[in-house]
Amino acid sequence: MSLDPFRIADEPFYSPVAEEMTLFEAAYAERLPVMLKGPTGCGKTRFVEHMAWKLGRPLVTIACHEDMTAADLVGRFLLDGDATVWRDGPMTQAVRGGAICYLDEIVEARQDTTVVIHPLTDERRVLMLEKKNELIPAHEDFFLVISYNPGYQSAVKDLKESTKQRFAAIDFDYAEPEREARIVAAEAGIQPALADTLVKIARASRNLRGHGLEEGASTRTIIRAGKLISRGIGVEQACEMAIVAPLTDSPDTRSALRSAVQACL
Amino acid sequence: MSGEATNDAVRDERDPLENELSARPALLDGYLRARANAARVLGSEHIESWKSVSRSLYHLNAGPGVLEGLWSFESRALPRIDPATLPVLGEAVAELCRHAGARCAAKAVTGARDRVPHGGDPSEALEWLKLLAQLARRAPEALAPFLGSADMLLSRLALPDLAAWIEDGLRFHVRDRRRRIAYFRLDDPLAHRRLAVHEGRSRLSGHADRLALFARCLFDVELRCEALPAGPDDEAPLTRARLGAGRLLVPEGLQAPAGHEAKAFFEAMTAHAAAHLVFTRERFAIGKLKPLQIALTGLLEDARVERLAAARYPGLMRLWLSFHGVARPARTVQSLFARLSRGLLDPAFEVADGWVVKGRRLFEAAFAEDPHRQTLAREIADILGHDLGQMRIPFDAKAYRVEPSYRDDGIGLFDVPDDAETDPLDLMVEGARMTPEPEEGGSQLGAGEDAGRANASQAETSDLGAVVATLPEWDYRLNAEHPDFVTIRQATMDGGDPARLLTALDESRSVASRIHALLRRARIDRPVRLKRQMEGEEIDMEAVQDLVVSRRLGEVPDPRIYSTKQRRGRDLAVMLLLDTSQSTADPVGDGQKTVLDVASLAIAILGSEMEKLGDPFAVLSFASNGRENVRLGEVKAFDEMVDAMIPRLAGLRPGYSTRLGAAARHAADGLATRHNHRRVLIVVSDGEPSDVDVDDARYLGEDARRAVLNVRDRGLDVFCVALGDAADRAAAPIFGRRNTLAVRRITDLPERLAALYFRLTVS
């Protein structure tokens, strides 16, 4: 099975925040699994894509969710006529073929699912296919990256300590205002002044983190607002659609956000 | 755009309405265009529903005016309308036609169309149309006069308040058609009185939470806006908001503009206060400053912080400027100050007066040099103050008001020395007396006296306990709420000697252990999905797949192929609201204990059980002495341990009356902040609501009933434990019979209360 479809041909635009590229490359050289920590929509996924492109490795991305089972990761037997055939899961494909495997939002997965990555993250570097009774040694280029949003943390949903400690962590946060505005302008194709305004709005909304909002508007969100605006939608309305309405249903919080949007214009 | 619409306005022989309209080419043309537009926006999925709306209206004889009005309404609203509400829209228009006639309906619909912002959210216009339809159904003759007054009404009231105003008119004139018409034409004085009442609702209380979020959002500061009710005989009430210690106290008497403008006004006020919190880094020393210097320093500092804030948030400047009027040029403090204030904010504002020009020039120069140098305000104030004196323009400190009224009174910007006993506001008044302007001697003597009296009344108020909230009260006679009517104060919780209560607890051990056994079985929670179960109501497809595979592979299959939902664990929060009014001093049983003693004991027992179960709970006590003084005591907060509550329970003393509605509203506000699956308010009371300032026997009962309804609307459960022989007769109408537990023998209370708790939490 070829991993070619997972190769990234064109350079994904990524504007570095600090040392994260150097750190990632060093971790990759040592095949030290990496955890990207940071709030939603701040560029973690984009960063991995960029690094996969830079290192010339295919990238297998798996979005984790609550109902995901170990079989969804490693594979399962399927019925094929009268026979059963084994089908590799995405993780197994990455392990065999030497891809970078990115488990997005890993806290969402149940803990009995996440344990399958354990033997991949220590010296053994193997994947167990329990159903098949097979042990696959990882390809020498195989590299595991997970993302983790500390804001989500709660007693019920957190990574096991034993899982966390298997990773080297790189911290992410929204870029500082000028750079975030440049990213927004580039990604949404809008004027710098407008991007500045959108960033201002996002930063205002982030002040409500923990006070009515679980998270403020992410870079992703304001890029969306920017795209709507470049399609001719009014600024206020685009912010309503892309920022205010998705973030909260509380009338008070919505109204405060709306007024903040107006203050920024 | 419209040319395009005509192009794809293709004919469709299968559309019955199209055929029916073939004899009316003008209408047909409009229909085809509207249909094409609707098809484009709604897609094939909802177009049938759209067509049926037009068709049924046509069959109602709606006439071209209504139909075309509807279509033009839709052409504005469609991009943002929820297709599911199309039938609602159709029904509203149909209702208007049926009851008020086609002409009136057409007028209503086109009026509503004009309320849809282009490309904006049509939901408010839709609500408006529904309101009109409702009015047409209930009082068809009222619609036309109402439409005539609509613009004025809408400029002063928000929709829900307007709905309440309509309701008033219909209730007050149930039978009298003529007076109803007069009301809706605004010829009836009552209409204006009710308008004033509903306008008053836009007072601060409804905005406070939003404003706190707004301040935090913009500047990441904590700013609480609180209404400051004028005391009963407060002779020198504040006329402007007062800023201090992260709080903005907004006097009730402050004239906020009505309706939508109130929103902007409060936002301007909040943003201004927040700008002070961020940019006024230190307070000005009050030293020997004269009132005029204080006033000018405040004015300049206000401008400085607003300019800084607007550099970050340009929209704020628009907001603030909208409250700066154009003062007529005059050589008075009022005119000069108003023009200087505006001139410092608005570069386009033209002024010729030398004093204002100078002030502006000095400010701009200093601001350009370093906008964060706060002393620039002090320095320029001295110069400008001196000039005013030279110009012989008198400054009347007593009459001085900071303008525009969204700004705080500026007193919070000054540092009052610790040893000063007087309020800086008095200092200002005092200052005015020490440097009398020749013409004003008489009135300023009076000012000194006033200040003294104001101080006395303030001391009295603080004795009552801190104001924690102002709440509305329901008046069944008006069928309306009095906004911000009741003052909730924090009762001091002096702990008492817990010995007696602890002994009583000890003596009730057998009761306690029965209660314990009972409550252990209580289980409640949100259901969770469990996969791979032996039995269950759904099949777990993944497990089935694995089962088949294992079978093929000759393994022993896992038979657990079901999934099920189950409640596990507990997730509820309970608030107990304990009546401590005078009647709870009555003896019970052998006369050794009072009602309040037994109630305290019951709560102590139940409390320790709840703590064992891990159910968060809080206890509030309440008693009232008139609407200005409803005292709530925090016997136990959610995050406190039971041990902390025992001395406070022991310290409760009976006294005063029972303003139940207010207490319930306030308790519910506290409980509503919890994020538990289930939130339960339990009121423990021995009598019917009453208070010293209410004669009407029904009034407080009706208010309490209303309060309970509102609390239930917020998703909270409310129950009452009625103590004594007759208490349930009063409680049942308020809480509902099913939600009232009568405990006749009060000594049974501990067990009964626990039983109620059990019933509530297992069911």
Ligand SMILES: Nc1ncnc2c1ncn2[C@@H]1O[C@H](COP(=O)(O)OP(=O)(O)OP(=O)(O)O)[C@@H](O)[C@H]1O
């Ligand atoms: N540093 C950056 N350089 C370029 N683009 C960025 C950067 N940061 C964010 N973006 C933009 O923000 C968008 C969202 O980022 P991304 O999807 O990588 O977020 P994420 O952190 O992975 O979010 P989540 O945790 O929700 O998966 C990207 O599509 C990209 O347009």
Ligand SMILES: [Mg+2]
């Ligand atoms: Mg001020």
